[in-house]
Amino acid sequence: MKPRSLTFWLSAYLGLAGLLLFVLLGAGMWQSLRHLVGAAEADKAQALANQLAAVSVDAVLIRDYGAIERAVDDLVRSRGLAYVEIRRTDGVVLGQAGIASADNPAFAATMLAAGEPLGEVIAQYDSTPMRAAAWRLAVLTGGALALFSVIAFVVLRRLLAARLIAPVKTLIASVAPGATLHAAPADAPAEVHELAHALTDLETRIHTHITALEEANQAHNDALRRLCAEQRLATVGQMAGEVAHELNTPLANILGYAQLAQSQTPDAAVRESLDTIVAQARRAGQIVGDMLTVARAPALTNQAVDLAELARAFARLVAPLARRQGVSIEVAPGAAAPAWADASRIEQILFNLVTNATQAGAHRIQIVPSAGAMSVIDDGAGVPPAMQPRLFEAFVTSKLQGQGTGLGLAICRRLAEEMDGTLTFAESAPGHTRFQLNLPAPS
Structure with a gap:
């Protein structure tokens, strides 16, 4: 009824x-x-x-x-x-x-x-x-x-319809999905104002609940995505040792014989083919190296280090290769930048960030060390906005098929966290991308 x-x-x-x-x-x-x-x-x-x-x-x-x-x-x-x-x-x-x-x-x-x-x-x-x-x-x-x-009935009915029923109907209409809840008219009865306040409070509580639920769902999805990435990394780690033993020797033989053939053949077309073989063999070796990095967890040797000195040493190490690729690597001048970290892991993080910047078309890379922190800034094409939220997930890459595994940044973040530090993506735009490495101070 x-x-x-x-x-x-x-x-x-x-x-x-x-x-x-x-x-x-x-x-x-x-x-x-x-x-x-x-x-x-x-x-x-x-x-x-x-x-x-x-x-x-x-x-x-x-x-x-x-x-x-x-x-x-x-x-x-x-x-x-x-x-x-x-x-x-x-x-x-x-x-x-x-x-x-x-x-x-x-x-x-x-x-x-x-x-x-x-x-x-x-x-x-x-x-x-x-x-x-x-x-x-x-x-x-x-x-x-x-x-x-x-007469009294008609007059009272119209008064009630105008002063009570109409405001209530307005409130009911404003409660509809997508509608904005309107305040009761100023001349409406006190009960209508109380009802309007109650509906407004209810709407606020519902919106708060929905927002909290959406945030909880987002957190759940993020955690699930991280868990999936960790499981994939774990799977890669389990397989990496066996794959490396199976692939390293054939790859080394292919690379060695290809380089030997390069030095012995005068045919330009053959040399071009051999160059392709050498490049692909090195690429395969890099992938195997990344997998081995995931599989192996060398002992952490945190100690007091000078980030400025580490940055300068790294720049001297990779400068010849960078110059051949038309890239300049600069270290911002400044005083000592003390931190508590593992020098080899910092070098690995810097190498990965510089490699990514070079592959993104950068011509100038600047390393800015400071006490407990280090920034790597490049003038490359930048990171696509759609990829930025998932940049540190395993197997996520903006490179073309065959040019990257998508493991580099995931490994770098894990290395930073093992040193009780953080590696974050600070900002990106065409011509300006910055990553920030934060490390604890020496104890």
Whole structure:
């Protein structure tokens, strides 16, 4: 069964209240009119009885019963009395007119002569005209009350619809999905304002809950992605040892014989093919080396190091190779930059970052050491925005197929974390990319 609306219930309650008010006021008005008309008729009958008793004394004393009869008949015909009777004290009826009825009230007046009672006058008025008049007045009054009730019902219903129902409907409409919750009108009742405040608080709590849920889901997805990456790294680590033993020797033989053939053949086309073999063999050796790095976890030898000196030594080491590729490596001048770290792992991290920058088209790479930190800045093409959130995940790379394994940055971050440090992607734009390595200070 469809629930009734608030408008229906308010209309029903107002209608019942109006009907009850109409009945109560009608009954009260009927009783009041009946009482007023009855009291007026009673006063009239009593006054006529008193008047007849006063004027009938002389007729009784002189025994003029004809005058008594005429007076009685006159009262019944012209004064609206239903019954009039005059009797002596001994019970003899001296005159009467009309018809006595037990339904009509009777009023008596004593006839006195020199203080002695001679008899009494009994008068009854006819209540039928009184009841008819009362009914007519009641009908008129009831009609007026009914009209007033209908007008009051319509006015109250419209006022409630405008001041209560309309604001509530506005609030209901604003609660719809995608809608903005509106404040209640300033002239709305206090209850509507309370309802609006409650809905606003509820909306705020729902949005907060949704935001927290989305953040929790995002954290869960990030954790799951990291777990998958760690599992993949673990799998690679388990396989790396066996794969390296199987591949290192054939790769070394291929590289050695290709280089030997390069030095012995004068044919340019053959030499070009041999160059391709040498390059691909070295590439395969690099991949095997990355896998071995994942598989092996050499003992950590943290010690007090000078990051500035490490950066300068690294720049001197790779400068010849960098110059052949058209890349300049600069170390920002400055004082000593102490840190607590493993020098070989820092060198491995720097080598990976410089290699990535070179492959991204950089021509100038700057290393900026400071106390407990080191920045690597290049002017390459930058990191695509879509890849930045997953940059340190295993097997994620922006290089072309066959040009990278996607393990380098994942390994570098792990090396930094093993030294109780962090490796972060700071910023990137075409012509400016910066990675930040933070390390603990010497103890």
